[in-house]
Amino acid sequence: MPDTRINELVRMWINGWIVSRGSSDPIDEPWGWTIDVGQAKHVARHVLPEPCEADVRKIVAATSAPGTWLKVFAEEEVVLPWVGPGWRNDVAGFLMTCPLAAARPEVPAGYTLTHWTRGGVSRVLVRTPEGHFAARGQIAHAGSYAVVDQVETAVEHRRKGLGGLVMRTLQSIAYETGARTGLLVGTPEGQALYDSLGWITHAPMTSLWYEPSDSAA
Incomplete structure (x- = not known):
């Protein structure tokens, strides 16, 4: 059964992440949020808590800047067919919470x-x-x-x-x-540690960044 709180949990995760990384305030989008990060290889990120194929394809079609990231809260096998050449797959993540x-x-x-x-x-x-x-x-x-x-x-x-x-x-x-509540997005390796400490997994996250072949060269 899907977690109906995913949108809220992702927004709370963003609230802490932007403080941790010193990035911009999130910009509200119809499908989620855009955040300016301001690093050479991480210029900005689009975060989609409840993604659909049409929204992901629209973002991909409008992206030309290397270092643009997608954080999509869905399984990799669902998301990867929605993106095209130039999008690189990062380590998968898991949205998790824990009472403090x-x-x-x-x-x-x-x-x-x-x-x-x-x-x-x-x-x-x-x-x-x-x-x-x-x-x-x-x-x-x-x-x-x-x-x-x-x-x-x-x-x-x-x-x-x-x-x-x-x-x-x-x-x-x-x-x-x-x-009173902790939030994180952990890697598959970290998930085992967090499980042992009482953290609960709510959703998978697919992480992608744009690096066209001419940029990589």
């Missing part, structure tokens, strides 16, 4: 954890005693919602509980600032 709670996660032996908040974004950094990078993540505050973003663990430090440490710390920080 206060926690004091234990830092595994051999690591240190620091965190700070600036501009509505809280960041967590895990390092070795020598100061080497081990893991990180950030969470953007958007009222009663908070959006987790850019969670990463260095390859040599995976399977040591650092991803869970980062997530629990971020969730606790957000809870203490008044947020």
Whole structure:
């Protein structure tokens, strides 16, 4: 059964994502939202929470700028036939939520954890005693919602509980600032971690960007 709250959840995710990335406010479109990101390889993105083929094809036909992204909340096998040459398929995503709670996660032996908040974004950094990078993540505050973003663990430090440490710390920080629901779009790899931490999957997301062959050359 489809989740009737997808449109609302995607809008809340956007509210936090634009704070996390420092992008423009979203522009309302008949099919969703457009966001100016302002990076060379990520100029803008179109977000479609409840896509239909006609809308996607219309956006694709009107796109000529490399670095334009599509975030379409539907399965890849549904969306990919709607786009043509020049559109590259990124890693699939999953829209997920979790009720937030206060926690004091234990830092595994051999690591240190620091965190700070600036501009509505809280960041967590895990390092070795020598100061080497081990893991990180950030969470953007958007009222009663908070959006987790850019969670990463260095390859040599995976399977040591650092991803869970980062997530629990971020969730606790957000809870203490008044947020009660966490939101994220996770990769298939991250989904397993988030599942184990009590996150619920609501919808798949297909991620595409425009890079015509002449631009790639």
